Amino acid sequence: MSWFLVFPLMAPFATAVLSFLYRQRDSGRWIAVTGSLLAVLAALALMVQVLNQGVVVGQMGNWPAPYGITLAADRLSAMMVLLTAISGLAVSLYAAGEVDTTLEVLGFHSLMQILLGGVTGAFLTGDLFNLYVWFEVMLIASFGLQIMGGRPEQIDGAVKYVTLNLVSTVVFLSGIGLLYGVTGTLNMADLRSAVAASDRQGLIAVISMFFLIAFGMKAAAFPLFFWLPASYHTPTHTVSAVFAGLLTKVGVYSLFRVFTLIFDQDTGLAQPILLWVAGLTMVTGVLGAIAQTELRRILSYQIISSIGFLLLGLALSTPLAIAGAIFYLMHNIIVKVALFLTAGVMARLAGGEDLRRIGGLYKTAPALGVLFLITGFSLAGFPPLSGFWGKVLLVKASLASEAWILTAAVLVVGLLTIYSMTTIWAEAFWKNHPDDRDPALADLGDKRGVLLTPIVGLCVLSLGLGLFPQPFITFAEAAAAQLLAPDAYVAAVLGGSGP
Template sequence: MAASNYNVDLSLAMRMDPVAPGDWLLVAPLVITVLGGALCLMTRKNTDAQPKVAIIFLSLLVAACAGLLARVLDKGVITMVAGNWLPPFGIAFTVDALGATLALTSSVVALAAAVYGIGDVDSSGRRYGFYPFLMLLMTGVCGAFLTGDIFNLYVWFEVLLISSFGLLVLGNERAQLDGAVKYALLNIIATTLFLIATGLLYGILGTLNMADIAIKAREAGLQGPLMTVAVLYFLAFAMKAAAFPVNFWLPASYHTPRIVIAAVFAGLLTKVGVYALLRIFALLLPDARVALADVIALVAIATMLTGVLGALAQTDIRRLLGYLVISGIGSMLAGLAIGTTPALAGTIFYAVHSILVMTALYMAAGVMRGLGGSYSLRELGGLYRASPAFAAVFLMLGFAVSGLPPFSGFWPKVLLVDAALVGGHGWIAASILVTGLLTTIAMGRVWIYAFWRGGAEGTADGQLTSVLVPAPGMTSASIWLPIGLLLGLVILLGVQPEFMMQVSGRGASTLTEPLGYLRSVFGGAVQ
C-alpha cells in the first residue's frame, strides 16, 4: 500500500498550531549571542573591530530580552518546544517573569562589560578571546534562564563554565592559573553532582521536562530517593552559588583575572546557581524545600555572616568585594529558606540588585587602581582629592550594597526581613540586619582609607602627601559610561521600586503557584 494512503494524526505527537511571532523572542537571545560570538571570533585579528561587534550584538540582546520580559508580563509564561514535539518529549524552552528578568539584567551587565573592556582589555586580551568568550558566556547564562528542561540546564551550565574558564586564564599569569585551578576543581565537583542528581531524577520519574517533573514529583510525594536527589542538587548548586561552607573558591579566584572579567563573574555566575536553587526547590521539589528549610536557613545565615566578616578582614579590595558577593548569596538563600511568595520575591529583587551593584563595584575597583596604582587599602589614599565625583559614585555604591536607602539594596532587604518576621524566622531577620550593618562598616572602612586618607598607610587622615596622576584611560568614556549606567539603574530601582516589586512578585508567584507554568507547557488540561 502506498505511504500516502496512511492517515497519520500528527497532532497526537506534535504541536500543529503556528508559533506566534512574539514567541520567537524566547530563542532570540541564544541566536544573537551565538552569532555575535562567531563574528567576534572571525574578527579576532582585528582587535579594533571586536568591541564594536560585541557591543552591537549585546545591544540587540538587551532589546530582545526587554521585549521578552514585556511579552511575558503581557501574555504570561511562554513555551517553545524543539521540532514542535509535544512535551515532555521535545526539548522545551519555557520562560516566566523570573527567567526573563534575570536574562534582561544579565544582558545589561554584559553590555556594560563590553564597553568597559574597551579600556580594560588590551589588544592581546582581545586577540586571545575576551569578546568571543563573553558572548559564549552570555549564551550559557541566557540558556540557563530560559530552558524548561533540567538536562539542558546542565548543558547551559557547561557552556558558561567553559567560557568562564577561558576568561579566567586570559593573560596566563601565575595568579590566574592558581585561581583557575581552584575555580575549576570545585565547579567540576559541583557539575558532577548535578549530573548524578539529574540521572537519578530521570530514573525515578522518567522525565527531564521541568513542568513534567513538577507534576510527577507532587504525585510521588517526598520519597527517600527524591530526598536524596534534592540533597545532591542543593549541594551542587550551593557550590556554584558559593554558599557556606563550600564558598572558599570564590575569594581565592575572583581577584586574579582582569577586573572587567571579575566584575562579570561577580555579577552573573553565582546568581545562576541561586536561580537553579529557586527553580528546583520552589517549583520542582517544593516538598523537599520544606523538609530542608532549617538546613537552608542555617546555610543562609552562615553564608551571610562569614561573607561579611571575611570582607571586614580584607585589605585587598577585590577580595573584600568577593566576600560581599558571598554575603549577598546568603541573603538570597534566606528567601528560599522562608519559602513564601513575598520572601521569594525578595530573593528575586535582591538577585537583580546584586547583579547590578557587584558588577559596578568591581568596575569601580578598577578605577581605584587606575587612580591610586593599587588594589591594596594599605597603599591607597587621597582618591577624594584625585576625583571628588568618583568618590561620590563609590560612596553611593557602598550605600547600595549595604542596603541603605534610597538605593536598590534597601527594598529587597525590607521584603526579606518582613517575610522573615511574618513567618516567625527571627534569626534570619536579625542576621540580615546585622549583615547590613557590618557591610556598611566594611564599605565605610574602604572609603575612609582609600578616599579620605591623604596617602598610603601611616598618612594622617585628610593630609594629602602627593598628587595622584590617573593612569592612561581612566578618563575614557568607556570606563565611566558603564559605571554610570549601572549606578543609574541602582538609583532608579531605589527611588522607583514599584515595577521591580511587581515583576519580582510575578516571578515568585509562578514558583509557589505553578499552574500557569504547567499550562504553558501542557495546555489547559493541567488542573
C-alpha cells in the same frame, strides 16, 4: 516556536562568532558592544512579551513537551535574561577600555559572549539536562576567561575554581541521572507531577539533596564557597565583574527554580537546611570581607554575603520573602557589576588594590567617589538606595515567619557591610595616598569614556531602582506568585506547542 525566546540566545552566540572573526582588528570589540546592545533589545522584547502574555514557551524543533527540549520564560527568567544582557553590555563596553590587544587576539570578546549566552540559556531552559549543558557552556567559557593573561595568581585561582566547579558538575549530573531513573522525565514542568506522583519519596528527598549541593556550590553557599574568594580577584576587572554579577546568581536561580517547581512538596528536609545555610552564608561572607584588605577580595566576600540574603528568601518561602529575594537579586546584579568595575578604575588610578597602599582618591577624583558611594552604600542597604528595599522586604518576611535569629542576622550583617564599605571609603578615598600620588580621572586618557560610561549607567539604574521601587516591587511580587503557584508555568509548557 517563539522567536522571543530564541533571539536573546542567538544574539550572544552570533556576536561570539563575528567578534572572533574580527578579533585581530579594532572592529572586533565594537562588534561585541553592538551585539550586547542587540541582546538587551531582545531581552526587553522578551520581557514585554512575558508581561503581556504570561509564561512564554517554545519547543525546540517543534517536538512536543515533555519529549523535546523546552525553552520557557516566566517573569523570573525574563528578568534574569534582561539583567544578564544589561551586565553584558556594561562589561563589553568596559572591556573595550581595559582589555589589551594580546587578549583580544586570543578571542577575549567571543569567550565573554559565549559566557553570556550560556548564562542566558540556563535562565531560559525548561529541561534539566539542557540546564546541565548550559552550565557547561558557561563553565568552559568562564575557565578560559579566568586564565586569560596567564599570571601566576590567575592560574592559582583557576586551579581552585576549576576543580571545585567540576566536582559540583559531577554531583549535578548524578542527581539528573538518579532523578531520571526514578521519574523517567527530564522536563522540569513534567517532573513536577512525576515527582509528586512517585511512591519513592525518600529517594526523591535524597536526590533533591544532590541538587542542593550542586547548585549550592555554584551559588557559593556556606560550606561550599571556598573557590570564590580564591579566584574572583585574580582575572581582569571585566571578567571579575561579570563573574560577580552573574555566575553565582545562576546557581541561585537554579535553586529557586528546582526547589519551587520540582521539589516543593517536601519542605521538611530542605527548608531547615536552607535556613541554616542562608544565615551562615551571610554571616561568614561579611566576616570574611572585614578580614580582607584588598578591594576585590573584600567585594568577593560581599558576594557570598549577598547570596545568603537570596537564599534566605527561598528558605522562608513565603510570597513576601521570595519577592524580597527577587528584588534583592535585581539590585545585587547591577550593584555588584558596578562595584567591580569601579574597583577596576580605582586600581588603575591609585596604582593597586591593597587598601594599605592606595588612597587620596576623593581629593583628585571626586566623581569616582560619588559613583562608589551610590553602589557601595546601596550594597550596605542605606535608604533610599536600592539595597535598602530588598532588605526591608526580607526583614519584614522573616519577622512575619517569626525567624527571630535570622532577622537579627540580616540586621547585623547589614551593619557589618556598612563597616566594610566605610573601610574602603576611608582607606581608598579619604586617606592621603601613601606615596603622595595624585591620581585623577584625566589619567585614564582617551579610555575615560568607555571605562566610566558603564559604571555611570549602572549607577543610574541602581538609583532608579532605589528611588522608584514600587513598580519593581510589584513586579517581584508577581514573579514570586508565579514561582509559588507554578501551575500556570506547567500548563504553558505541557499545554501545547507555543505560537
